[in-house]
Amino acid sequence: MFPAGVHHSLPLYDVAATREIERRALDALPPHTLMRRAGLAVARLALAIAPHAQTFWIACGAGNNGGDGMEAATHLRAWGKDVVLTLLPHTRPLPADAQAALEHARSCGLAFAAAPPADFDVAIDGLLGIGARAIEPESALAPCIYALYGGHRPVLAIDVPSGLDANTGSCTAVCVRATHTLSLLTLKPGLFTGQGRDHAGQVWFDDLGVQAAHAEGISPCAQLAVPMPQSPRQHASHKGSFGDVLVIGGAAGMTGAAWLAATAALYNGAGRVIVGLLDPHATPASAPLPDLMVRPIDALMDMATDTAGQSATQRCIVCGCGGGEAIAALLERLLCTSTPLVLDADALRALAVSSTLQDAVRHRTQCGAHTVLTPHPREAALLLATTTAAVQSDRIACANALAQRLRCTVVLKGSGTLVAHPGHTPALLAVGNPRLAIAGTGDVLAGMIGARLAGSLAPYDAAIQAVHHHGTTADRWPADRPLTASALACTAPCATS
Numbered sequence: 086m087f088p089a090g091v092h093h094s095l096p097l098y099d100v101a102a103t104r105e106i107e108r109r110a111l112d113a114l115p116p117h118t119l120m121r122r123a124g125l126a127v128a129r130l131a132l133a134i135a136p137h138a139q140t141f142w143i144a145c146g147a148g149n150n151g152g153d154g155m156e157a158a159t160h161l162r163a164w165g166k167d168v169v170l171t172l173l174p175h176t177r178p179l180p181a182d183a184q185a186a187l188e189h190a191r192s193c194g195l196a197f198a199a200a201p202p203a204d205f206d207v208a209i210d211g212l213l214g215i216g217a218r219a220i221e222p223e224s225a226l227a228p229c230i231y232a233l234y235g236g237h238r239p240v241l242a243i244d245v246p247s248g249l250d251a252n253t254g255s256c257t258a259v260c261v262r263a264t265h266t267l268s269l270l271t272l273k274p275g276l277f278t279g280q281g282r283d284h285a286g287q288v289w290f291d292d293l294g295v296q297a298a299h300a301e302g303i304s305p306c307a308q309l310a311v312p313m314p315q316s317p318r319q320h321a322s323h324k325g326s327f328g329d330v331l332v333i334g335g336a337a338g339m340t341g342a343a344w345l346a347a348t349a350a351l352y353n354g355a356g357r358v359i360v361g362l363l364d365p366h367a368t369p370a371s372a373p374l375p376d377l378m379v380r381p382i383d384a385l386m387d388m389a390t391d392t393a394g395q396s397a398t399q400r401c402i403v404c405g406c407g408g409g410e411a412i413a414a415l416l417e418r419l420l421c422t423s424t425p426l427v428l429d430a431d432a433l434r435a436l437a438v439s440s441t442l443q444d445a446v447r448h449r450t451q452c453g454a455h456t457v458l459t460p461h462p463r464e465a466a467l468l469l470a471t472t473t474a475a476v477q478s479d480r481i482a483c484a485n486a487l488a489q490r491l492r493c494t495v496v497l498k499g500s501g502t503l504v505a506h507p508g509h510t511p512a513l514l515a516v517g518n519p520r521l522a523i524a525g526t527g528d529v530l531a532g533m534i535g536a537r538l539a540g541s542l543a544p545y546d547a548a549i550q551a552v553h554h555h556g557t558t559a560d561r562w563p564a565d566r567p568l569t570a571s572a573l574a575c576t577a578p579c580a581t582s
């Protein structure tokens with residue numbers, strides 16, 4: 086058992102895959118072994134979370150998630166704790182494993198209380214696991230769910246917070262808000278994206294000793310990603326070794342967006358950063374740093390579209406940050422180059438309404454050129470001709486669909502950012518926090534990706550590394566220091582992290 090998050094790259098399995106792994110394990114092990122292991126793991130974690138707690142409320146549903154809770158109860162009771170067990174009313178018999186757990190609990194002297202305790206030190210949520218359907222507000226489950234987390238005590242969710250969709254991280258307003266979740270057998274993607282991070286709290290993982298042996302041939306639906314460590318720079322190098330980032334954007338009133346992307350590219354290791362602003366009145370003197378080069382937009386476009394004399398892989402174009410409507414007219418030319426491209430913001434909006442530009446993106450890939458799109462959910466919805474709510478209701482599927490449709494790398498931003506790339510398992514990064522929900526942080530991410538592409542990283546790796554740096558920097562930001570996009574732009578990744 087260990088905490089899952091930013092330190093380990095781990096496969097994520099959806100419910101169908103988890104059921105198959107569970108079936109194989111159940112076939113291979115003596116009856117009830119898995120649930121006994123699950124119960125012990127839950128009890129151990131509950132005690133680790135609150136070593137001095139005395140009263141544990143274990144809320145059990147009528148499925149196997151409840152069975153895990155009953156097994157946990159037997160251990161906590163044996164360790165001298167006061168255990169209050171409740172069981173949701175049910176009309177159908179319990180599944181066989183849960184029924185065995187119930188009989189085991191009774192044989193250990195445990196009885197079921199008619200109602201939740203008036204007070205408790207720790208609550209354990211065993212109401213619903215991967216068998217959950219969305220809980221409607223009028224559901225008979227609702228009062229129990231509110232009572233679980235309404236006491237402001239630690240809440241340990243077994244496998245999945247009750248009501249959360251384990252595949253997508255979506256839920257209704259009635260869903261347990263846990264402080265900790267112990268994912269059993271497999272790690273579920275819904276714990277890390279959409280609304281999952283708000284409901285799961287700190288996620289722990291226990292494979293019950295079986296996953297690796299029984300997952301053979303079963304593909305994960307995503308990978309909880311940790312980037313490859315960055316290699317230190319060679320001594321025998323020069324500024325050309327680290328590539329040029331060309332930033333094209335910054336229409337009138339939005340020049341800040343281009344400066345943010347450029348600054349982030351500079352701090353993230355680009356050899357040179359050259360900016361072409363679409364605002365005709367902007368002057369080179371307006372650059373926030375003397376390190377940034379500024380060219381008239383026409384000159385920069387000529388430079389961007391002329392790859393003679395320079396290896397195209399040593400350059401990257403970041404396009405669209407504050408680009409306004411003017412960016413659309415430039416995109417066709419830029420898409421014809423073989424230079425790696427990061428398309429953000431207004432470039433994405435232009436792409437969404439033009440099938441010609443979309444064809445050009447696909448064509449680039451056929452020619453071996455790299456394109457990275459960095460939509461937030463609203464931009465992804467425009468590109469997929471759907472609604473933002475539909476994107477958020479299944480972020481993994483939408484990121485995959487967009488990457489397949491446009492045959493390029495897609496970074497779907499937001500809580501639990503996804504990096505999808507045709508032929509790769511989507512990467513899910515459980516980093517970042519709501520302090521990033523401020524204007525300009527997306528421009529910073531575009532620049533961070535651009536610097537890595539200019540440094541010749543493959544697009545999937547460049548995106549994962551940049552999202553990880555962007556998110557972990559925000560996660561480590563001192564609580565008493567305001568996080569702004571410009572401060573975030575001026576952060577450099579460690580060579581070995």
Ligand SMILES: NC(=O)C1=CN([C@@H]2O[C@H](COP(=O)(O)OP(=O)(O)OC[C@H]3O[C@@H](n4cnc5c(N)ncnc54)[C@H](O)[C@@H]3O)[C@@H](O)[C@H]2O)[C@@H](O)CC1
Nearest residue numbers: 119120123148149150182213214215216217218219220244
């Ligand atoms: N069988 C085993 O030995 C093991 C089972 N495990 C546990 O088993 C869980 C899955 O068990 P189940 O498949 O029984 O599923 P659940 O325990 O999630 O419960 C499914 C039951 O709840 C009902 N239900 C679903 N949504 C509802 C809603 N919105 N309102 C009211 N009732 C609702 C269903 O009709 C069904 O009766 C896992 O999440 C995990 O906790 C794991 O511990 C591994 C071992």
Ligand SMILES: Nc1ncnc2c1ncn2[C@@H]1O[C@H](COP(=O)(O)OP(=O)(O)O)[C@@H](O)[C@H]1O
Nearest residue numbers: 461498499517518519521522524525526527528
């Ligand atoms: N609640 C959140 N949790 C984690 N990351 C977030 C959250 N809100 C925003 N972010 C991150 O902040 C960035 C915002 O990007 P974007 O919406 O494009 O902003 P802008 O267009 O203003 O630059 C993205 O990288 C996104 O993943």
Ligand SMILES: [K+]
Nearest residue numbers: 210213243245
């Ligand atoms: K649960």
